[in-house]
Amino acid sequence: MSTQLYPEVLDGTTLNERQADDLFMPIAVEGQADSGGASAILVKHTISRPSVADTQFGAASPLTLIVKYLLDLGVGPVVAIASAKGSAPTLIQRQAAWQILEADKNTRIRLTDSTTDADLAALAVSCKNAALLNNKQICIVGKAVATSKAVYLTTATTIAADVDAAKRAVLVAPGVYDQNGVLKSGAYAAASVAARLALNPNVSDDLDTADLPRLTGIERDATGNDVFRSLVVSGSVVNDFEDLLQGGVSPLMPGLNSGVAISHLRTTFKTDSTFDSLMTRLIVDEVFLLVREYCENFNQLRKGNTETTREQLRSGVDAILRENADMLQPVTLGDGTTGYAVQVTASGDGRQQIVSYQGVVVRGVSTIVVAANLTIPA
Numbered sequence: 363m364s365t366q367l368y369p370e371v372l373d374g375t376t377l378n379e380r381q382a383d384d385l386f387m388p389i390a391v392e393g394q395a396d397s398g399g400a401s402a403i404l405v406k407h408t409i410s411r412p413s414v415a416d417t418q419f420g421a422a423s424p425l426t427l428i429v430k431y432l433l434d435l436g437v438g439p440v441v442a443i444a445s446a447k448g449s450a451p452t453l454i455q456r457q458a459a460w461q462i463l464e465a466d467k468n469t470r471i472r473l474t475d476s477t478t479d480a481d482l483a484a485l486a487v488s489c490k491n492a493a494l495l496n497n498k499q500i501c502i503v504g505k506a507v508a509t510s511k512a513v514y515l516t517t518a519t520t521i522a523a524d525v526d527a528a529k530r531a532v533l534v535a536p537g538v539y540d541q542n543g544v545l546k547s548g549a550y551a552a553a554s555v556a557a558r559l560a561l562n563p564n565v566s567d568d569l570d571t572a573d574l575p576r577l578t579g580i581e582r583d584a585t586g587n588d589v590f591r592s593l594v595v596s597g598s599v600v601n602d603f604e605d606l607l608q609g610g611v612s613p614l615m616p617g618l619n620s621g622v623a624i625s626h627l628r629t630t631f632k633t634d635s636t637f638d639s640l641m642t643r644l645i646v647d648e649v650f651l652l653v654r655e656y657c658e659n660f661n662q663l664r665k666g667n668t669e670t671t672r673e674q675l676r677s678g679v680d681a682i683l684r685e686n687a688d689m690l691q692p693v694t695l696g697d698g699t700t701g702y703a704v705q706v707t708a709s710g711d712g713r714q715q716i717v718s719y720q721g722v723v724v725r726g727v728s729t730i731v732v733a734a735n736l737t738i739p740a
Contacts, residue, residue: 504548
């Protein structure tokens with residue numbers, strides 16, 4: 363405590379190092395390491411500094427470049443694993459690495475340095491496998507540069523061949539130009555989107571029209587025009603972005619104030635409109651994770667299966683759902699009130715407590731229609 367009487371403002375500021383922004387959805391990356399990298403294959407590393415990625419995987423390896431790109435965007439630490447060294451991994455090699463990441467309870471977003479259809483579809487299946495372990499993961503993937511709209515739509519269909527896997531996969535298009543004007547493949551576009559998601563504290567924000575930092579434009583064609591755009595052909599509007607979205611692809615677009623922005627993020631699932639917004643997938647996962655975390659932190663698994671403990675759990679889950687009404691809205695109950703109809707019941711043998719609840723997943727705004735009615739003096 364100061365005894366100074368003279369009135370002045372003193373500087374007591376201290377500076378502490380901070381490696382990254384708050385991370386809400388941790389990212390794991392699989393890919394190719396250089397032969398000179400220190401890490402053996404199939405060894406998972408948590409990377410917080412670019413120099414560590416250089417040492418473990420080699421400074422010029424595809425895996426290192428993506429990890430360092432994520433760190434530059436403020437995402438860290440990043441989990442990384444090499445599936446092969448010195449040459450491009452085979453699908454079998456990648457699957458061996460993915461099996462390790464499937465079991466990671468903390469990982470939420472998966473990336474790969476591959477842009478091959480078979481690999482992208484298999485990565486989506488790996489995320490489905492993770493869900494079987496109750497680990498809620500999605501993958502964000504991209505294609506090579508100079509990929510046409512038709513090929514993107516074909517790739518989305520390939521991924522969607524496995525219905526459950528398609529609900530956990532996002533195919534981003536097209537390639538992007540970085541801050542130095544260098545054209546990067548869809549793997550980097552996917553990493554940019556992953557970083558934006560990882561730093562987003564609110565899953566009810568679907569990030570439509572959100573800018574992606576450190577990008578200067580989407581891929582351009584031989585004439586210098588954006589490879590995807592809206593234009594009028596023979597008197598009819600052709601909107602490449604809408605065509606891609608309807609086909610299960612999540613296109614990036616020119617930013618509203620230059621640069622690159624997200625148009626809309628969706629999964630590759632196209633059977634119906636259930637998961638035509640990635641926001642839906644994330645909300646469904648997030649609600650489960652919140653309830654699971656509460657059960658674990660409340661030590662519910664260590665308590666007796668009594669009416670008292672069941673009521674305690676019911677009350678806690680109900681409070682959690684009400685706190686998150688921005689992503690899960692209540693329903694009308696039988697007595698005319700609104701709520702989540704939370705119930706906790708015991709199984710017949712008393713070994714389980716079964717938590718049930720209801721709710722309506724919030725959808726994001728897709729379009730805004732300006733329906734003006736104007737007059738003019740005549």
